[in-house]
Amino acid sequence: MKSVALHNPLAKVLLKSFTFLLLFSLSFNAVAQDAIDEARQKDGRKLFKSLCASCHKLDKKFIGPALGKVEERRENDWLKAWIKNNAELRASGDKDAIAIFEEYNGSNMTAFPQLTDENIDNILYYTTVGEIVKTPEPGPDGYAPQPAPEAPKWLIFILAGVIAAAFLIIASLLKTISELKGAPKTPGLWGNSVELWEGLKRNTFLHVVGTIFVLLLSAYILFGALFTVGVDQGYQPVQPIMFSHKIHAGDNKIDCQYCHSSAKHSKHSGIPSVNVCMNCHKNIAEVADNTVVETEDRLYSKADLDKEIQKLYDAAGWDPEKLAYTGDEKPIKWIRIHNLPDFAYFNHSQHVTVGGVECQKCHGPVETMEELYQFSPLTMGWCIDCHRETKVDLKGNDYYKKVHEELAKKYGVEQVTIAQLGGLECGKCHY
Template sequence: MIYKHLSIKIIATLFGLWFAVSLNAQASPDAGKELFKNYCAACHSKDMRSAATGPALGGAQTKWADDVALYAWIRNSQAMIQKGHPRAVELWNQYKPTVMTAFPNLTDDEIGSIMAYVNGVYDGTYGPKKDVAAVGTGAKVEEKSQLPMYLIIVGVLAILALLLTKIISNLNQIASAKEGYQVEAKTITQILTSKGVVTFLIFAVIILGAYTTVNKATELGRQEGYAPDQPIKFSHATHAGVHKIDCQYCHDSARRSKHSSIPGTNTCMNCHSAIKNGSMYGTAEITKIYASIGYDPSTQKYIENYNAKSEDEIKAIYTKWIGDEYKRVKEKADIDAEGERVVADQWANIKESLTNDQKKQIQGPIEWVRIHNLPDHVYFNHAQHVTVGKLACQTCHGKVEEMDLMKQMSPLSMGWCINCHRQTEVKFKDNAYYANYTRYHEELAAGKRDKVTVADIGGLECQKCHY
């Protein structure tokens, strides 16, 4: 019958349409990131004033009554100041005579994307953000879940499809009656329990399940490409790249133990008790090392009883240091209004970065955000791979020496481990660790085998990798 599969097709098409629309409706934070880097980053950062000329853009959108004014500002800020828009005038009084570049050619979409990028990594506080997965949704940025809206859309579509199916069924009855034989019009219950609808529902549940699982995995951060902001803008490109510091200088436990630990603040101090300013952030980021461990760079001494000091006492020490450095760099005798703003911004940034939910005070170890993280049921050993297997760190972690922000390069999935174990030849010959594999040694000597892979020595056995 001609109408037989029509209802399924209608549902599928509507579903597809809705899906396409919902995907397109989002301004893209990825595109925004590129635009931000190209046009705005010279003067703005997302979350702190740093050395930049303009204000941090995180949260800026909320300071504008409406997006029309904000977008107009970005296209031509001076025009908005002349018009006397209250936010524009307020900004100008704070930042004059610095003039923001005009961007008359940016489209609404492009500006929306930039704001989505900026807001997506901004959670309402200054300082480093833990969540890069959060994504804004275009010009009107909402952090709220969109699930209720999706459910309503799905509901409306389902009712629509049901009605259509019922109409088709009735049409069928009329058509068949004309041809002289009888077909019953289907009741709503019959339609709901028909094979096609049930198949479709199962299919939808599977898609939804897969979708939420992927989302959950993203939340856990156990994901390729994961690159959260850290409490300190620590750059591997600066340390391991430009200054060629050996990975093991900082991650020394990789060679001899299961874990490759993150260096403690004392390791940083080996160099940073002397290197007090950076070429990128000036005093801003390195001061965080001092504030966490209680080193006073002005007197070059560790502060006694640092852990018992109040926030105000700590603030006095480090704002003095930042202020002195500001005066030194700008060759000024006193702190001017801009200097005061720099000191206040930097202090706010230091405080945010070092204080978090686990660590309610500024003092104490720096809480780096963990990036690589296998589930608890998996056993992975660095020494086994680095010392015995003689693998370079870069095999699994990528070109770390080029990363400003650390990023997870490998999927860390079971397939990833297994593939490498199948393909990788173990350095068998002169490795004392494999001395007891007599049979392989004999076979190699007799020319019966040309190589031994990790799989050959048991690298695919479940219990080797699972507790």
């Protein structure tokens, strides 16, 4: 007996092609999995990352040429000879070797005599197969897990408002109903408050208390406002480039002074010149995958952040394709946050190098700030508080030994504070 479906010739063709496709895809998978020898790839990758990757990338030109599928372009023996000692190969008069050396402006490639033939084969194997791409495991319903949609915060407030309004309406309805039923008529909320107001207007004592209260409140608000004049604590301007201190100083643990290098010898901690950025960003043209920066105003995705790095390249005049400077530079107009008034003198080197004060003591947890803001008030009172508390470490400074001893005797203490050394005198900072 024949099955019903197979009467239809179209169904037959479909079934056959489906079976074929299924088999084909299975066998393809099997081939793909067999084709990559993971042990060799792993060994080659490790060697490549540790020895070659400082100058070579697989997919694009870097200090040296791109190495992806280099085996298709060069003979294996030639590659081995080049990698082990390229200077020797060039000296032997090999034309290809001399040509590539000149193409890259005569930059010397390090010789690797320590690599065995097997090592080199593994590295070349890695350059051919590249990274093993693992497809993310699908969730139970066949889709990659997605974050559950979240309700926006303002919805909660609206809901709360609606509920409160509903309660008021119900209360007034209940009141009307009970009045209709014959309960004595009450003046209601509005009537009550009008009566109360009339009473208050005639009470002299309350007038006096009220006036005093209003005066005190306005004085409080006024002085509060006046004390913020010229105090920029919390100031967080939008900078021309979305530079995240959290990524640089926090995640990557780059020392503050790597970029702000003049803090140790100068009055200013300094804005790093663009060449300091380029020390790293010549290599790093893109942020890591899945990097997200959230600021007050917006969310920066990886694509947005890559554009920010591009802004740096525009400023430095760097062509990321040709890996060369074009000479067309545009200064970045960073916005200064910490700015003491000019009538106060402050010197970074005195605090950083001599005093050994941590940057975070005044600038706060910069390594956690996506967008930098002014952490301290930078008022005179704030300076003086610290000068009163901080003890001076005069160890290993024989020049001031005698002064220190005399002062310690005078104040009857073990260690003098900055204030006792004269750190409160007006002329120290105002001249």
